[in-house]
Amino acid sequence: MAYLTEQVKTFGGLNCHVVSTDKFKTTTIILRFKTPLDERRVTARALLSHVLKNATAESPVPQQLERRLDDLYGATLSSGLAKKGNAHILSLAITVANERFISDRTPLLEQALNLLAEVAFRPLTRNGAFDKAVVSKQQRSLKQYIRSVYDDKIRYANQRLIDEMCSQEIFRLHTYGYAEEVDGISPEALYETWRTMLAQDKIDLYLVGQVEPETAFEQVKNVFHFAERPAQAIKEERTLPAPEKVRIVEERQAVAQGKLNMGFRTDIVLGDRLYDAFQVFNGLFGVFPHSKLFMNVREKASLAYYASSSYEGLKGLLIVNSGIESVNYDKAVSIIKDQLKDIQGGRFSKGEMDQTKALLRNILLESLDSPFSIVNLLYQRVLGSTFTSVEDRLKNIDAVTRDEIIEAAKRTALDTIFFLKSEAA
Template identity: 35%
Template structure:
């Protein structure tokens, strides 16, 4: 059956925390036309409901629930757009009185998700205007932040008009057209068509919690169409190099690599270990070579989107040094292709990865993300198997994977050369 046994409710019982976290994830295929509206919707839903139609009423109820914390955000998950809504509430076992906080929390989420503040097929105009302004400010801040902007330009040059190249929070030019009625249509679509998964972390009874949630929400089995259209890798392809100028002192040098693996595949752990050695940590090759030894970069790191098999190198370098920095990064990658790295470095990378992983299990939200990732694999594995697979990665595994990888795009944002100089 897999697709992580068609979710829709997964309870992770643990006595590690004094709170219970309940998270809903609504997933729809990535679509440029709907991302901005979904982003606004995620904020509107946790803003007001029919029962709590004002900020004051809503906040008073959260205080009554011992300072329960409700939040929402949007993100990209492989080829899908996700609205995540999370409620963190004190576990009733730690209370002196008999308020059934888990039941109260489920009722609050039911109110938020199924009974939003809507009149005659339209969301509240005043709240929507406020949320639009906030989103506008957020997107303008991204445009003013050259680090974030240069990363988006890298994605744009690497993926063209594919919705993957846009930020999950949406686009400035789409904000204006979203009316209270359009937002209500977006909401209906989310409720009727999105795949929905629910996760609970806390000291709770698994069966009872599932029954309560199912009774409140009548959730459908989970469906998710996997799309691998982003996944083509061609090591022979010419590198797409783009240089743009902007009013900046420090140049941005970003690179996008494609790897022929992804989360859940047998050689995926090799990508995780490689990334940590390459630029994922201050002990990495890029940090040491480009930043420390050669002083070519103010900042440099690599990060992976493991669900799609992409690796991005993001750096801030001196405007007169970006060519040197670029060549040094490419040389460092070539060394991995040649297997020119030590067992000691690899052992250190594995140690850091496993230590990070251990930390994730001490945070409810990260536990939920790790569990949610399992929908991408045909056979979800126990945690011990992740540890074993990281430990089992060899030099040859990393070398072979790097030989099959493709440096797709190099994007450089630098200052314009003054003709009078």
């Protein structure tokens, strides 16, 4: 049996994907809108995601919408944005209990689909503008959300690294936009953003749960109407080559612990021959408790509680994160650089390599146990030009050789260091 079975049907401009599984006690429905990242609309789309979720023509007061969700046995409605490479994705999602676990057997799926359609297509608008009061409330909410990044120093330092490192690239744009732009978005402009999104974005709807595909397709077809549209071209900028000299940016704040972020560049991205090799290299470098970073920065040198790396496979970035005493900066940076050199020089055992592959395999299979991870996995088909089945991915990871890992590591170079250090240091 295949690990994952997806059925897809196209209705006009909508691709509808159904994953029928009896693993879950709820049905998860996610509607995704994809468009190229653009500085003129990144903040407006963030505001739109807030506004859509809070009021519809039928339920103009947020309370009413909340109460309808509660009545649907605590259905949850959420909206959010993501940045994947140079794509900006707005998601509207509803999760709803499967009625077979509800004593009165109220049919919930159809109501949930209708509600999601209502949120997407029938917001509270008048004469080509969103409701002013709703917009103004959500402007405040969005500004606070954007500013709150500052309170989470780990996230803040990560964002600052990307600001510095990618200042000349589209990828620099913040997923939720910029606080200072929020108030300048008028209810009319927001309306335009919404219409453009409905008309031009690449649109995909996912249903995951114990649903009968044909019934689901029929219900979706009845309520979601998107006109056909030309295929979208998102230009992925290949990552810039790393500079000759590493850029080092420091900032002081009243933090107890310094937050060290190191940004590396690679020209290996999703779809490349060495993509899987890069995953194994990254695993070996900083994802697991046996990885070089954990073993050396934490276990051997006792410098940190966490030291890890993550790979942005659409953009070609490798980001290292660690929390250290500010005075240990030089020591930590030098250990981290040495770990990369060790992998580039082939100084890793077959055991480490096999362990990494086994754990990558585990992560992949485990992701099929969560409805949201299933959707994220399938959505790679939309993001990249190619799609590899779970079975083939497992084979590909397994087939990665030592030489390929070394080559992937060699095609990785340090670009920028951002260090948030304590005022006392």
